[in-house]
Amino acid sequence: MAGLMAGMPSLAQAAAKKAAGKPSAPRGLDVIVLGAGISGLNTAWMLEQQGLNVAVLEGRNRVGGRIMTLLDQPGYPEMGFNSMAEGYGRGIDAANRAGVALEEVGARYRIGGAPGLYINGQLLSREEWARHPANPFPDAMKSMMPAEVVSTLIAKHTRLKDWTQWADAANAPLDISLYEWLKAQGLSDQAIHLANDVSPYYGSNAYDVSALMLEYNDGFVKAQFAAGPKSLAVKGGNLLLPQAMAKQLKGDVLLGKEVVAIETTATNATVTCADGSRFTAGRVVCSLPFSTLRHVHIMPGLSGVQARSVATMPYQPLSIAFLTATSPFWEEDKQSAGMWTDGVAGVVTPQRFGKTPEEISGFMVQARGAMAHYWDALVSQGGKENALAAIIAQIEAIRPAAKGKLRGAAYFSWVGERFNQGDWAYFSPGQVAGVMGELGKPAGRLHFCGEHTATGARGLEGALESSERVALEVLSA
Numbered sequence: 001m002a003g004l005m006a007g008m009p010s011l012a013q014a015a016a017k018k019a020a021g022k023p024s025a026p027r028g029l030d031v032i033v034l035g036a037g038i039s040g041l042n043t044a045w046m047l048e049q050q051g052l053n054v055a056v057l058e059g060r061n062r063v064g065g066r067i068m069t070l071l072d073q074p075g076y077p078e079m080g081f082n083s084m085a086e087g088y089g090r091g092i093d094a095a096n097r098a099g100v101a102l103e104e105v106g107a108r109y110r111i112g113g114a115p116g117l118y119i120n121g122q123l124l125s126r127e128e129w130a131r132h133p134a135n136p137f138p139d140a141m142k143s144m145m146p147a148e149v150v151s152t153l154i155a156k157h158t159r160l161k162d163w164t165q166w167a168d169a170a171n172a173p174l175d176i177s178l179y180e181w182l183k184a185q186g187l188s189d190q191a192i193h194l195a196n197d198v199s200p201y202y203g204s205n206a207y208d209v210s211a212l213m214l215e216y217n218d219g220f221v222k223a224q225f226a227a228g229p230k231s232l233a234v235k236g237g238n239l240l241l242p243q244a245m246a247k248q249l250k251g252d253v254l255l256g257k258e259v260v261a262i263e264t265t266a267t268n269a270t271v272t273c274a275d276g277s278r279f280t281a282g283r284v285v286c287s288l289p290f291s292t293l294r295h296v297h298i299m300p301g302l303s304g305v306q307a308r309s310v311a312t313m314p315y316q317p318l319s320i321a322f323l324t325a326t327s328p329f330w331e332e333d334k335q336s337a338g339m340w341t342d343g344v345a346g347v348v349t350p351q352r353f354g355k356t357p358e359e360i361s362g363f364m365v366q367a368r369g370a371m372a373h374y375w376d377a378l379v380s381q382g383g384k385e386n387a388l389a390a391i392i393a394q395i396e397a398i399r400p401a402a403k404g405k406l407r408g409a410a411y412f413s414w415v416g417e418r419f420n421q422g423d424w425a426y427f428s429p430g431q432v433a434g435v436m437g438e439l440g441k442p443a444g445r446l447h448f449c450g451e452h453t454a455t456g457a458r459g460l461e462g463a464l465e466s467s468e469r470v471a472l473e474v475l476s477a
């Protein structure tokens with residue numbers, strides 16, 4: 001095995017260091033894990049628990065991937081993973097193992113009531129909206145706020161009898177676009193645009209996301225609510241969780257190692273990084289999102305559905321601005337601090353992470369779908385300040401009490417992040433049935449994990465589910 005360490009100085013040195021004083025010679029790597037997000041870190045930990053020698057290679061100069069807290073901002077705003085439900089058995093277990101404290105955060109988001117609805121710059125109460133000429137919803141749905149329509153309809157009219165079997169080939173006829181599904185519920189094109197495309201939860205618009213996927217998500221969410229009402233986040237910032245998990249590892253977690261090639265043979269696997277370093281081990285576990293894996297040279301190449309999915313799986317456009325306020329303008333105009341807008345101001349959510357649960361420590365402003373791309377274009381033209389200025393100007397225009405009281409503190413584009421190129425993976429119509437089961441299949445000595453390969457759970461819990469599956473796969477290979 002020592003020969004496998006050739007050309008990987010830091011790992012060779014680390015292994016030699018660890019072996020100092022021990023009678024046995026340094027051992028080569030059993031497994032290289034690609035990516036230090038939660039799925040990669042958990043995989044490495046589980047394999048180490050079984051006595052394997054593991055190293056983690058991470059492209060960024062930090063661990064955590066899509067868990068990303070701004071630790072230098074008031075209230076530690078979360079740019080990525082927000083919270084886990086009480087049914088997140090794996091997430092809660094990971095936090096306990098890592099020794100980080102979880103706290104209930106859901107109640108903070110319910111303080112202050114629902115966000116105000118701003119259509120075309122005008123603030124409308126639910127009653128005003130129900131009678132408004134711009135309201136495109138069918139009569140029975142007129143009093144629904146735009147953000148409520150899709151989730152309410154899916155929850156009420158889901159066609160899935162057993163959501164856990166969502167990816168079964170028998171469900172192929174259900175794998176139609178959300179657009180087609182919403183049309184069948186009686187929504188017009190204008191209604192679909194407002195209810196979904198202005199701020200889509202999944203996909204860029206209703207045409208490019210599978211209704212079946214939303215039904216699966218609905219089943220997962222309902223199961224989580226059934227487990228309990230709490231939303232849990234890490235006290236002091238979610239980023240503390242992957243940081244603590246990385247510290248628990250015996251092997252190296254090497255940062256700044258952008259993977260550019262993976263080569264497998266009958267006997268081993270070699271990974272090449274952009275800085276020219278090469279690492280060899282018995283097996284490789286890849287947690288890279290397909291959005292970035294598609295830029296990695298894989299030899300021998302993947303095939304079939306898996307190859308197509310790596311090349312084409314879409315990722316959610318999402319950009320986030322974090323704003324702070326110099327004075328409580330919401331007390332001045334006596335309106336809800338939160339805002340749902342159909343314009344450049346996106347969706348504004350107050351963050352109540354001050355000294356008391358009521359205190360607003362800042363505002364998370366999100367743009368999804370086409371609006372996320374528009375914000376990012378403003379960044380390309382004039383930097384983050386340009387986008388932040390446009391967002392603040394829009395809020396001030398529709399909410400005069402905010403004038404001069406908002407500051408742009410941070411901007412984060414998940415599409416613009418080199419090591420994610422989008423938020424979560426989603427399925428386009430026709431992509432689900434018969435595909436899901438193929439995504440995480442091993443290709444020789446190359447194995448896969450990551451949220452996009454989870455078949456049962458979603459989000460962080462799905463990422464952890466995938467790490468359990470892949471660890472068992474490697475151990476039994």
Ligand SMILES: Cc1cc2nc3c(=O)[nH]c(=O)nc-3n(C[C@H](O)[C@H](O)[C@H](O)COP(=O)(O)OP(=O)(O)OC[C@H]3O[C@@H](n4cnc5c(N)ncnc54)[C@H](O)[C@@H]3O)c2cc1C
Nearest residue numbers: 035037039059065066080081082083259419450451459460
């Ligand atoms: C804004 C946002 C909000 C969210 N909110 C929630 C929530 O409330 N609840 C929930 O359950 N989930 C939520 N999620 C989802 C959750 O954060 C993810 O599902 C989970 O963190 C994904 O973990 P992962 O290990 O699969 O992927 P990642 O965290 O993306 O890990 C992959 C790692 O690979 C690295 N990498 C990529 N390319 C390369 C390369 N070429 N070379 C080397 N390294 C590379 C990346 O830097 C990254 O560290 C949210 C995500 C976002 C973005």
